[in-house]
Amino acid sequence: MLKYTLRRLLQLVPVLLILSVLVFSLLHMVPGNPIDVLMGEGHSDPVVEAALRERYGLDRPLPVQYWTWLTNILSGDFGTSMYSREPILKLILERFPNTLLLALASAVVALAISLPAGIIAALYQNRLPDFGAMAVALAGISIPNFWFGILLVLLFSQYLGWLPSMGYVSPAEDFWTAMKHLILPAVTLGTAMAANLTRLIRAEMIEQLSQDYVRTARAKGLGERVIVGVHVLKNAMIPTVTIIGIQFGGLLEGAVLTEVIFAWPGIGRLAVDAVYERDYPLIQGVVLVAAIVYVAVNLIVDISYRYLDPRVKLD
Amino acid sequence: MLASPEIRSLLRRTRRNPLAVVGLAMVGFVLVFSLLLPLVLPFDPNQMNVRNALQPPGPVHLLGTDQFGRDLLARLAHGGIISLQVGFAVTLLSVLVGVGLGALSGFAGGATDAAIMRVMDALMAFPGLLLAIALVAVFGGTMTAIVVALTIVGVPRFARVVRATVMQRKESDYVTAAVALGKRPWKVLFQDILPNCSGPIIVQATLKFPGAILGEAGLSFLGLGLPPPAPSWGRMLQESRAFMEVAPNAAILSGLAIFITVLGFNLLGDGLRDVLDPRSPRSRS
Numbered sequence: 001m002l003k004y005t006l007r008r009l010l011q012l013v014p015v016l017l018i019l020s021v022l023v024f025s026l027l028h029m030v031p032g033n034p035i036d037v038l039m040g041e042g043h044s045d046p047v048v049e050a051a052l053r054e055r056y057g058l059d060r061p062l063p064v065q066y067w068t069w070l071t072n073i074l075s076g077d078f079g080t081s082m083y084s085r086e087p088i089l090k091l092i093l094e095r096f097p098n099t100l101l102l103a104l105a106s107a108v109v110a111l112a113i114s115l116p117a118g119i120i121a122a123l124y125q126n127r128l129p130d131f132g133a134m135a136v137a138l139a140g141i142s143i144p145n146f147w148f149g150i151l152l153v154l155l156f157s158q159y160l161g162w163l164p165s166m167g168y169v170s171p172a173e174d175f176w177t178a179m180k181h182l183i184l185p186a187v188t189l190g191t192a193m194a195a196n197l198t199r200l201i202r203a204e205m206i207e208q209l210s211q212d213y214v215r216t217a218r219a220k221g222l223g224e225r226v227i228v229g230v231h232v233l234k235n236a237m238i239p240t241v242t243i244i245g246i247q248f249g250g251l252l253e254g255a256v257l258t259e260v261i262f263a264w265p266g267i268g269r270l271a272v273d274a275v276y277e278r279d280y281p282l283i284q285g286v287v288l289v290a291a292i293v294y295v296a297v298n299l300i301v302d303i304s305y306r307y308l309d310p311r312v313k314l315d
Numbered sequence: 316m317l318a319s320p321e322i323r324s325l326l327r328r329t330r331r332n333p334l335a336v337v338g339l340a341m342v343g344f345v346l347v348f349s350l351l352l353p354l355v356l357p358f359d360p361n362q363m364n365v366r367n368a369l370q371p372p373g374p375v376h377l378l379g380t381d382q383f384g385r386d387l388l389a390r391l392a393h394g395g396i397i398s399l400q401v402g403f404a405v406t407l408l409s410v411l412v413g414v415g416l417g418a419l420s421g422f423a424g425g426a427t428d429a430a431i432m433r434v435m436d437a438l439m440a441f442p443g444l445l446l447a448i449a450l451v452a453v454f455g456g457t458m459t460a461i462v463v464a465l466t467i468v469g470v471p472r473f474a475r476v477v478r479a480t481v482m483q484r485k486e487s488d489y490v491t492a493a494v495a496l497g498k499r500p501w502k503v504l505f506q507d508i509l510p511n512c513s514g515p516i517i518v519q520a521t522l523k524f525p526g527a528i529l530g531e532a533g534l535s536f537l538g539l540g541l542p543p544p545a546p547s548w549g550r551m552l553q554e555s556r557a558f559m560e561v562a563p564n565a566a567i568l569s570g571l572a573i574f575i576t577v578l579g580f581n582l583l584g585d586g587l588r589d590v591l592d593p594r595s596p597r598s599r600s
Contacts, residue, residue, distance in 0.1 A: 018437035142578035147570030253442035275452040291440040
């Protein structure tokens, strides 16, 4: 187990290195001079330019610049935002819990929809409930997440007036108001995930229902409820957990648009704001952190596989 | 290569798959709507007429007008051209680059394989839209930048699928036979292996198309797509949000256009996957 974990960690090293090179190159791919980017267009002060060059180390060769950048990041220094002049890591850490709250709430919504829908679809395979669930799931995959969010606002905020249309309230401040603000963003993001999950849970349930152990259980007279609820579901959940891990990347992605629509102060919105401000170091930081989080989540999922299913050989 | 038995039998089986037929019909509708409708519509999609702003659907402007009095139907139809262009360009480029890298990786194996796949792994670790946003922020909101950004996001999945298929086909008897007959490796790859990988490539491509359209819509919704007054669906949706209370038709319709297009291609892709992949959930039943 420990050996496997260590090997997986070692395998991650090249991926993370390539990842860092890609993120580092972002700033240097901007057409023109990085100084123009840092100072804004239309500057003309050579003294300031030289000072900036030295301060950001732009007068040194690229590999040296990369190395400095990388070692700084490894020691927790992501640089400072060009716009707010605050440390990038601080900005990201401030926003991250908000995105995490949104992602977790969305995952709850997604499971609440997809578990029953996937199970029912599998049990009624190729009958009306199955076709219904699959049609809704396909629609859910195809619907632009940001449009769905806007439609929800139109219905629940503007016409019905039940829920706030945007904004964030800290749960520590006022729990119920916070929950009210969380519902629409979480439903928007959660339904997108639910659509994929429903299809997956259905497929896994069908796979498991055709296994020998189900026939054995039926033969020894176990109730269908016990077979499905205890045995089949447990086995179907194993791959589902993996997909939830993979979908986490999708959640981060969806969070970008959802956070913009609902003015939710998470890292997705931070990234978009950084793009609007042309705050390249901040864009670099957010993209890098998002990728690292994704890689870490997938590692945890892979390892937790072993605990869920002792038959899985890790190699 | 196009008339290979695999493709012919694919066409025959597709016709019998209701999912694929519905998808094909929807895609056909979108094509007619965006490619032919602009030819007969009397309105320029960018012609402003502020006195005529935010009209509800009526006899002159069938779907109403936007905040500048521009005809919504004309803008939606022209927006379709943008979406289809992006979808087509991104899919084509992703196929070319993805198949190239995937085939090289799967066929060569060893260090080449490891190097290509680690880069793909790294690219796949980025949340797709976030990476596209960063790239468009760097290159600016031009058609080329959007297409390149969405292609970079799309290539890794293609490369993986093609690599896996090539590796599998490489072990087939017909490849062993071709090699035994003394055929050059690259000839084996192009004449024997790749044509037999067309199934997974087609499926992946039909799924990439709607993904690219959604990606472009998302970028332009964030204001990072083509600059105004280009009638991109995502931007139209974004701009109409401010007038949603008085004139919800623009917001509803531009989103609906994205939805129908993406759903049509997804249905088609799903149908094709059922036809091509005997192990897919639906055909297993």
